[in-house]
Amino acid sequence: MASQFATIEAEALKLSPEERVSLADHLLASVGSNDEVDDAWGAEIERRLADVEAARTVLVPVEEAIHSARRALT
Structure with a gap:
């Protein structure tokens, strides 16, 4: 059974x-959930979003990111 x-x-x-x-x-x-972890992730998301909106970070197309990750693993 x-x-x-x-x-x-x-x-x-x-x-x-x-x-x-x-x-x-x-x-x-x-x-x-772990409120401390959730709060930390929330803060990280807000920080990353602010960086994107202020053009302090370079966005990479997902295909390029996957290709780069695969190359790094081989």
């Missing part, structure tokens, strides 16, 4: 991609 986890996982994988994302979001939220 399949474990409860395996049964739930199999059923979840039958959902549409959008429904799976929503389910994953709900499950992660149910675990709780």
